[in-house]
Amino acid sequence: MALLSKELLKELGIEMRDQDYQLLEEHFETTLRTRVIEEIVEELSIDQARQLATMQQSSDEQLLNWLRANVLNFSEIVSDEVDILLGELAENSDAFNRAADNQSD
Amino acid sequence: MNEQRLSGSELPPGVRPDQPEALLNDAPLSAIPSPPDSLAGLPSETPVEPATNGTDLGIGFDDTANEMPADPVEAQDLQNRYTDAELLGRSFPVQRAIHELGTRSIKVWQGLKAKVHNAIDTPGKVIRQFAYNRAKSSYDRVEKRLNEAHDLRLRQRRQVSFDRAKDRLDSRSASLDERVSRMRDRTSVVHENAENRRQQFTEKLIGQRQYALARKEVRHQLRSDGANRHEVKAILAEIPNDMLDRIGKVSSVAETSRRKYAEVQKFEQKATSRQASIAEQIATTETRAQTYVSTINQAEAEIKQIRDKTMLISEQNAQNIQAKLADLKDNDPEYDILINQLQQEEQNLATYRSQLTYLDNVVANNRLNHSRAAARLAGLHQLHSEHQSKLTYAKEQVGTHKQRYATHKSILDQAVNSALNPEPERNND
Incomplete structure (x- = not known):
C-alpha cells in the first residue's frame, strides 16, 4: 500500500491531475526516504557506518534486520518522519490547490 | 542488539500518535516573535453522525467504520501495528485507511440521507408548486381584469377579488419557498460537514507532525547526550504533554526558519554566481572592444602609410618615368625598359x-x-548594477534569516533543555 494516496489528498481538499499526483507521490517518497536515511546516518557510529557500507550487496531483508539491530529507535524514526511529512502536506494543502488552479488557468 | 517491539503500553500515557489532540493543549509561544501558524484550540476527533438518523428511515447504514474495532484484541493489534512501524510505511497507512474509510462512509451516508429526505419532500414540493402555479395564474387573470376596469364601483369590486388572489399567491409562494429551502439546506449541510471534516483531518495531521518533531528533537538531544534506546523511550514517556507540545510548536517554527534561511542562502549563491558571470562577460567584451580599437588603429596607420608615403612615391616614380619616356624615341634601347618600369609602378599603384x-x-x-x-558593455554594466542591488538584498536576507533561525533554534534548544532538565519541585514546608 502506497504511503500517499489520492484519497488522502482528497480528504485534505487537494485536487490534482494524475500526472501531477504521480510527480507528488514520487517526490513524497523520495523526500521521506532521504530524511529517514539522514536520521539513520545520524544514529550510526563510524564503525556501524563502515559495516553498513560493506552491505551494498545485501538483500532488503538483511539490511532491514541490520537496521533494526543497530539503529536506535529505528521504528520511531520512520514513524515520526512519516508524520512530519504528512503534516507538511496538510499545512501546504491550500498552496497545492492554488498551484493546481494556476496550471489549469 | 535485538530489536524490541514497542507496544502501546510502553508509550507515554495519553501520548499516542493517533491521539494528537491529547498533545495539543494550548501552550503560549510568548518567546517566539511571530509564529507562522496557530494550532491553538484544535477541534476534537472527527464527529460521527448518530446512526439513529439512518435507522429512523429504515435504512441500515453502518457508520461505525470510523471508530476503532469493538474487539479489544483487534484494536490492540491495530495500535501495535501502528506503533511498531517496523517497516517504512507498512503500518501508518493502516490507521489512515481506517480514517479514510470512515470519512468516506460518513460522506456517502450523509449524501444518501439528504437524497432520501429530499426524495420524501419531492411530492410535497410538487403539490406546492402546482398550488403556487394555480394561484399565480389566478392572480394574473384578476390583475388584468382590475386594470381593465375604469368605473370606480367596478374597480372597487374587482379590487376585493384581486386582494384575495394576492393573499393566496403570497401564502403559496411562502410555502413553496420554505419547502425548496429545506431541501437545499440538506444538501448544503453535507458539503459543510465534508469541509469541516477536511479541516479537522488537516489539523490532525499538523498536530501529529508537531508531536513527531518534538519527539525527534528530544531524541536528538538525548542521543548527543549518550542515552540508549531504553533511556530515550523512558525519558520521552516522562516528559509532560504540554512540554512536548511546546517543543513541537517551537520546532515547527524553527524548521520553517531553517528552510527560509536555506532558501535565501541558495538565492544569494545564485545571485553571486550570476554577478560573477556578468563581470566575466564585461571583462571579455572589454577585451574584445580593445582588440577592435587596436585593429582600427593599426589599419588606419597602414592606410596613412600607403596613402601618404608609399603611393606618393610610386606616383612620383611613374611621373618621372613618363617624363623620361617623353624625351626618348620609340627605337631607343632604354624605351622598353622604362615602359616595363612604368607598368610595374602602375601595377604597384593598383595593388596599393x-x-x-x-x-x-x-x-x-x-x-x-x-x-x-560598446552597446553590449553599456547593457552589461546596467545589468551588473541592477544585479548588485539584488545581490545586496540577498545578502541582507541571508543575514536576517540566519539571525532569525539562530533565535528560533536557541528557543528550541531551551525548550528541549527545559523538558530534559525540569526544575525540582519546591518543598513549601
Missing part, C-alpha cells in the same frame, strides 16, 4: 589602391563591431 579598399573595410567593420561591443 586595392589594399586601401581592404583596409577601409577592416576599419569600417571593426568600428561597427566596436560600437556593438
Whole structure:
C-alpha cells in the first residue's frame, strides 16, 4: 500500500491531475526516504557506518534486520518522519490547490 | 542488539500518535516573535453522525467504520501495528485507511440521507408548486381584469377579488419557498460537514507532525547526550504533554526558519554566481572592444602609410618615368625598359589602391563591431548594477534569516533543555 494516496489528498481538499499526483507521490517518497536515511546516518557510529557500507550487496531483508539491530529507535524514526511529512502536506494543502488552479488557468 | 517491539503500553500515557489532540493543549509561544501558524484550540476527533438518523428511515447504514474495532484484541493489534512501524510505511497507512474509510462512509451516508429526505419532500414540493402555479395564474387573470376596469364601483369590486388572489399567491409562494429551502439546506449541510471534516483531518495531521518533531528533537538531544534506546523511550514517556507540545510548536517554527534561511542562502549563491558571470562577460567584451580599437588603429596607420608615403612615391616614380619616356624615341634601347618600369609602378599603384579598399573595410567593420561591443558593455554594466542591488538584498536576507533561525533554534534548544532538565519541585514546608 502506497504511503500517499489520492484519497488522502482528497480528504485534505487537494485536487490534482494524475500526472501531477504521480510527480507528488514520487517526490513524497523520495523526500521521506532521504530524511529517514539522514536520521539513520545520524544514529550510526563510524564503525556501524563502515559495516553498513560493506552491505551494498545485501538483500532488503538483511539490511532491514541490520537496521533494526543497530539503529536506535529505528521504528520511531520512520514513524515520526512519516508524520512530519504528512503534516507538511496538510499545512501546504491550500498552496497545492492554488498551484493546481494556476496550471489549469 | 535485538530489536524490541514497542507496544502501546510502553508509550507515554495519553501520548499516542493517533491521539494528537491529547498533545495539543494550548501552550503560549510568548518567546517566539511571530509564529507562522496557530494550532491553538484544535477541534476534537472527527464527529460521527448518530446512526439513529439512518435507522429512523429504515435504512441500515453502518457508520461505525470510523471508530476503532469493538474487539479489544483487534484494536490492540491495530495500535501495535501502528506503533511498531517496523517497516517504512507498512503500518501508518493502516490507521489512515481506517480514517479514510470512515470519512468516506460518513460522506456517502450523509449524501444518501439528504437524497432520501429530499426524495420524501419531492411530492410535497410538487403539490406546492402546482398550488403556487394555480394561484399565480389566478392572480394574473384578476390583475388584468382590475386594470381593465375604469368605473370606480367596478374597480372597487374587482379590487376585493384581486386582494384575495394576492393573499393566496403570497401564502403559496411562502410555502413553496420554505419547502425548496429545506431541501437545499440538506444538501448544503453535507458539503459543510465534508469541509469541516477536511479541516479537522488537516489539523490532525499538523498536530501529529508537531508531536513527531518534538519527539525527534528530544531524541536528538538525548542521543548527543549518550542515552540508549531504553533511556530515550523512558525519558520521552516522562516528559509532560504540554512540554512536548511546546517543543513541537517551537520546532515547527524553527524548521520553517531553517528552510527560509536555506532558501535565501541558495538565492544569494545564485545571485553571486550570476554577478560573477556578468563581470566575466564585461571583462571579455572589454577585451574584445580593445582588440577592435587596436585593429582600427593599426589599419588606419597602414592606410596613412600607403596613402601618404608609399603611393606618393610610386606616383612620383611613374611621373618621372613618363617624363623620361617623353624625351626618348620609340627605337631607343632604354624605351622598353622604362615602359616595363612604368607598368610595374602602375601595377604597384593598383595593388596599393586595392589594399586601401581592404583596409577601409577592416576599419569600417571593426568600428561597427566596436560600437556593438560598446552597446553590449553599456547593457552589461546596467545589468551588473541592477544585479548588485539584488545581490545586496540577498545578502541582507541571508543575514536576517540566519539571525532569525539562530533565535528560533536557541528557543528550541531551551525548550528541549527545559523538558530534559525540569526544575525540582519546591518543598513549601
